[in-house]
Each structure stands twice: as structure tokens, then as C-alpha cells.
Amino acid sequence: MAVTIVIPTPLRQFAGGQSEIEVEAATTGEALEKLTAQFADLKKHLYSDGGSLRNFINVYVGDEDIRDLDNLETGVKNGDEILIVPSIAGGNIAAEAKAEKELPALSNEEIARYSRHLILPEVGLEGQKKLKAARVLMIGTGGLGSPLGLYLAAAGIGTLGVVDFDVVDESNLQRQIIHGTKDVGRPKIASAKDRLQDINPNTDIEAFETRLTSENALELFKDFDVIVDGTDNFPTRYLVNDASVLTGKPNVYGSIFRFEGQASVFWAEKGACYRCLYPEPPPPGLVPSCAEGGVLGVLPGIVGTIQANEVIKVILGAEGILLNRLLLFDAWKMRFRELKLKKNADCPICGTNPTIKELIDYEEFCGLNLPVEEKTLEEISAKELNELIKSNPELQIIDVREPHEFEIARIPNTKLIPLGEVVNRSKEIDPSRLSVVHCKGGVRSAKAINALQENGFTGRLINLKGGITAWSDEVDPTVAKY
Amino acid sequence: MNVQVLFFGATADETGEREIEFSFDENISAERAFAEIVEKYPRLKAHKLLFAVNQEYADGGEIIKNGDELAIFTAVSGG
Numbered sequence: 001m002a003v004t005i006v007i008p009t010p011l012r013q014f015a016g017g018q019s020e021i022e023v024e025a026a027t028t029g030e031a032l033e034k035l036t037a038q039f040a041d042l043k044k045h046l047y048s049d050g051g052s053l054r055n056f057i058n059v060y061v062g063d064e065d066i067r068d069l070d071n072l073e074t075g076v077k078n079g080d081e082i083l084i085v086p087s088i089a090g091g092n093i094a095a096e097a098k099a100e101k102e103l104p105a106l107s108n109e110e111i112a113r114y115s116r117h118l119i120l121p122e123v124g125l126e127g128q129k130k131l132k133a134a135r136v137l138m139i140g141t142g143g144l145g146s147p148l149g150l151y152l153a154a155a156g157i158g159t160l161g162v163v164d165f166d167v168v169d170e171s172n173l174q175r176q177i178i179h180g181t182k183d184v185g186r187p188k189i190a191s192a193k194d195r196l197q198d199i200n201p202n203t204d205i206e207a208f209e210t211r212l213t214s215e216n217a218l219e220l221f222k223d224f225d226v227i228v229d230g231t232d233n234f235p236t237r238y239l240v241n242d243a244s245v246l247t248g249k250p251n252v253y254g255s256i257f258r259f260e261g262q263a264s265v266f267w268a269e270k271g272a273c274y275r276c277l278y279p280e281p282p283p284p285g286l287v288p289s290c291a292e293g294g295v296l297g298v299l300p301g302i303v304g305t306i307q308a309n310e311v312i313k314v315i316l317g318a319e320g321i322l323l324n325r326l327l328l329f330d331a332w333k334m335r336f337r338e339l340k341l342k343k344n345a346d347c348p349i350c351g352t353n354p355t356i357k358e359l360i361d362y363e364e365f366c367g368l369n370l371p372v373e374e375k376t377l378e379e380i381s382a383k384e385l386n387e388l389i390k391s392n393p394e395l396q397i398i399d400v401r402e403p404h405e406f407e408i409a410r411i412p413n414t415k416l417i418p419l420g421e422v423v424n425r426s427k428e429i430d431p432s433r434l435s436v437v438h439c440k441g442g443v444r445s446a447k448a449i450n451a452l453q454e455n456g457f458t459g460r461l462i463n464l465k466g467g468i469t470a471w472s473d474e475v476d477p478t479v480a481k482y
Numbered sequence: 483m484n485v486q487v488l489f490f491g492a493t494a495d496e497t498g499e500r501e502i503e504f505s506f507d508e509n510i511s512a513e514r515a516f517a518e519i520v521e522k523y524p525r526l527k528a529h530k531l532l533f534a535v536n537q538e539y540a541d542g543g544e545i546i547k548n549g550d551e552l553a554i555f556t557a558v559s560g561g
Contacts (some may be wrong), residue, residue: 257558
């Protein structure tokens with residue numbers, strides 16, 4: 001009987017780097033013996049000194065745990081797949097903790113604090129100890145990181161790693177509820193640490209005031225059990241995914257856009273990873289960020305708490321985690337939908353023949369290092385625009401924001417043509433006169449110029465660098481910043 | 483035959499729609515069906531689109547049936 005043994009990422013180094021090995025065997029035990037005969041280094045990882053399977057190694061035939069079948073005597077048929085799932089990476093963190101050390105005890109104060117968990121049979125004393133033993137790394141303390149951090153600390157996660165490098169801005173407070181008004185101008189990491197520590201002094205907060213990079217991610221991830229992705233940009237999302245896959249950690253994912261949220265648990269050893277779902281990043285600049293596109297403040301609250309919920313279930317070894325499922329949430333329709341996902345055998349990082357074996361340059365991967373647009377785009381600063389208005393009476397200023405933004409703040413004597421209409425209404429712009437195009441921050445106006453030029457507009461178009469925000473900073477502070 | 487088409491994320495902005503009815507010839511593959519939708523909304527072409535048929539991530543080979551639910555979405559990055 002030819003059967004395929006699937007080797008999990010952390011053990012591949014002991015199996016000549018292979019992800020699958022075919023052997024001839026009639027039982028699971030025989031298959032594993034043949035495997036370890038070929039790869040002696042693998043033996044001590046699978047078997048204890050007494051020769052029995054280590055209790056943090058789970059073995060599945062098809063999708064059934066052999067402990068529920070006939071253990072090592074479980075028969076195998078031609079074409080069967082045997083999966084080795086070490087609980088270190090495979091989610092049963094409790095088993096790992098038990099194998100290596102006893103779970104930590106709870107003090108009387110902790111027992112009182114976690115009482116509502118303790119009386120839930122699904123958590124109970126053992127579950128609460130697992131939460132205390134767990135090390136969770138959250139990337140970002142923004143819209144998603146705020147609620148998920150608050151709930152994870154409150155739930156009694158023993159060690160919470162927090163990564164952020166940003167500073168609290170007034171415009172964050174509408175949704176980033178871990179930070180308060182008094183924290184504006186402080187590093188987010190300091191503000192988050194204070195708040196988390198106040199919620200639960202028993203939680204050990206490990207603060208990393210740094211940008212997550214290809215240089216530091218693996219070192220950082222290896223000491224944690226679960227990674228939570230609360231970042232706000234594509235390069236970091238691919239980095240978080242790849243580092244999670246390479247270190248064998250579950251990646252609890254959430255992402256938001258205006259009124260819509262997505263959540264999933266990406267876990268290469270058990271199912272799909274982020275790259276199985278999104279093999280390629282979107283073209284740069286095409287999907288607006290929260291700063292450009294706006295976001296309903298409550299939305300990250302809902303999505304972030306879903307992530308916290310899944311983190312806790314992963315630690316408890318609960319069934320029904322969001323594995324191989326992409327949750328799509330629409331806050332405006334108040335509707336949850338779900339898509340089934342599958343691991344992609346051709347996935348470049350977690351597929352059968354991975355091509356990505358170490359972290360790469362994610363800015364480049366997402367096309368952000370190419371200064372192509374900047375070369376062709378003529379730009380002007382707000383100060384220079386102010387001078388130009390005085391010296392050139394023919395100048396026309398086109399505002400490509402939306403009407404509701406125009407209501408909030410405007411530069412005098414501008415013409416409003418929202419980005420979505422700019423090509424169809426290009427006749428309203430006189431090509432014989434010089435035009436400056438602006439938006440809130442300079443991204444949409446660059447797109448508008450690009451679209452106009454692609455559609456044959458012949459006049460000279462200059463982009464206002466930093467948009468109306470720069471105008472408020474450099475020229476007229478009475479113009480409100482939003 | 484008629485199917486329901488849902489737009490998520492940036493695709494809803496590009497089409498100005500969230501949910502529409504779309505009519506196709508019988509026995510059309512998912513790949514062709516989605517190509518027809520993108521033809522109708524050419525602004526979608528610039529995006530890396532992902533497709534689902536009846537709540538399942540689609541690879542294109544699926545045959546579309548009357549009453550199916552198709553979805554088009556993109557990655558979003560906000561946090």
C-alpha cells in the first residue's frame with residue numbers, strides 16, 4: 001500500500017526539506033517506522049525515549065485522529081494520507097504546555113476575576129490556565145488592535161506581545177478605543193500598555209516599539225503561540241502571513257474597509273493561509289486606506305472582537321474556529337456571510353512545493369518601491385500654490401473629493417469634480433489654462449490626473465502635495481483638518 | 483437563467499452596486515460568467531479580483547446554475 005505522509009513545516013528540516021514522503025505500509029505505525037528509518041533525526045521528534053508517540057504529536061489518517069481509531073495499528077489503504085500535526089504548531093497548545101510543564105496555577109484574586117469563565121464548562125479552570133500559559137503577539141494597536149487587545153487582556157492571556165511604532169493622532173480616537181484624548185501625541189505602544197495593564201495587571205505586556213520588518217519578524221514570532229494581524233497595509237499583511245507560516249503559528253486575521261470587514265484564521269498546517277486566498281497583492285494605490293476611504297468607527301470594534309474570540313478558541317483548542325472560512329461582514333446591511341476556503345496546493349509558501357522559503361521584501365512585492373508615478377507626476381506644495389494663485393489669475397483648482405468632504409472644508413475658488421466623475425466631466429476643465437488638482441491627502445488627485453491623462457486630456461495638470469491637509473498646515477489653519 | 487451577483491469591498495465602489503441580478507446562457511462556466519460581469523463593469527479590470535460561487539472560493543471551472551449566488555471581492559487592508 002503506497003501512502004503519503006505529510007510533514008509539517010517545522011519538521012521538514014529533519015526530513016530533507018520535503019513536505020510529503022511516500023512509503024509502503026499496511027498500518028500507520030509501519031508507515032511512521034519506515035519514515036523514521038529514512039530520516040533518523042525525525043525519530044526523536046516523533047517518539048519518546050520509551051518508543052511511544054510523543055503526546056504532543058497528533059497523527060491523522062485522512063481527517064481522523066488515530067487516537068480515535070486504532071492508534072498505531074490503524075490500517076491504511078493505497079493512496080491514504082497520513083498527517084503529522086505537532087501540537088506546538090498544531091493548535092493544541094494545552095498539550096504542548098502539559099508535555100513541557102504543568103499549567104500555571106491561578107491565585108485567589110485570579111479565580112475571582114475570571115469567575116464567569118471558570119463556571120463555563122468550555123473554559124473552566126484548565127482553560128483559564130491555558131489562557132494564562134498562552135503567549136499572544138498582536139501586530140498593531142489601531143482600529144483592530146484596540147478592541148482585541150482590551151478583550152485579550154481582560155480574558156487573562158498570560159503574555160501579550162504588542163508591536164506598534166506609531167503615535168496617537170486625534171483622528172485615531174473615533175475607533176482606536178485603547179487610546180484616549182489625553183494620549184494624543186504619545187507613542188501608541190505606551191498608551192496601549194498603560195490601558196492593557198490597567199484592565200489586567202496579571203497580564204504580562206511585552207511592548208515592542210518597532211515597525212515589523214523582514215529582519216525582525218521571525219525572531220519575534222518564534223516566542224509566541226498565536227499571532228493576531230491588526231495591521232493596516234498590504235506589505236505588512238503578507239509579512240505577517242509568511243512569518244506565521246515559516247514559524248508554524250496560527251495567524252488570526254481581520255481587515256476592514258469602510259463598512260465591510262473580513263476575518264479568518266490562517267493556519268498553514270491545518271488549512272489555508274493568507275496567500276492561498278490572496279496570491280497576489282492588489283495594484284498599489286487602488287484600494288483606498290482608511291485615511292482615504294473612511295471607515296465606520298464601530299466596524300473594527302466588531303471585527304477586532306471576532307479576532308479576540310478566535311484567539312481564545314485557538315488557545316483553548318476549541319472546535320469551530322474560523323479555519324478555511326472567510327467571514328465577510330457588512331455593517332451597513334448588518335449581514336454576515338461566509339466563504340469556504342481551501343488550502344492551495346500551489347501556494348508559494350504553504351503549498352506542496354513552496355518557492356518562498358524565507359522572508360522577502362514586501363514593499364517591493366506589493367509594488368510600492370517603484371517611483372514610476374512620481375516621475376511623471378508634476379507636484380506643487382501648498383505654499384507654492386498660494387503664491388501661484390496670486391501670480392496666475394488664469395489658474396483653475398480642481399477638487400476631486402466627494403461633496404460631503406467639500407462640506408467639511410475647502411480651498412477657496414475651487415471646482416468640485418469627484419474622482420469617480422472626473423473623466424466624464426473633463427470638458428469642464430479648460431485645457432488651455434493651468435490646473436492644480438487636489439484632494440484630502442494627494443492620493444486621489446494623483447489618480448485623477450493619471451485618469452485624465454490616460455483619457456487624452458491635453459492640459460497641464462499639477463498635483464497638490466499633501467492635499468487640503470497640507471493647505472491647512474502651511475497656508476490657512478482656519479481650514480479644518482479631518 | 484438568472485443569478486444573484488454580490489460585490490464586496492472596492493468592487494462595490496467601482497460598480498456602484500452591492501447586489502444585482504444577472505442573466506446568463508445555460509451551462510456557462512464560472513470563468514466566463516465572471517468575464518461577462520467584468521465586461522459590463524470595465525472599471526473592475528484594474529483590480530485583482532476574487533470570485534466565489536455559492537459561498538465557495540471559485541477557481542473558474544464551476545458550471546453556473548439558475549439561482550446561484552456569485553460574489554466578487556478584493557483584498558482589503560484596513561485595520
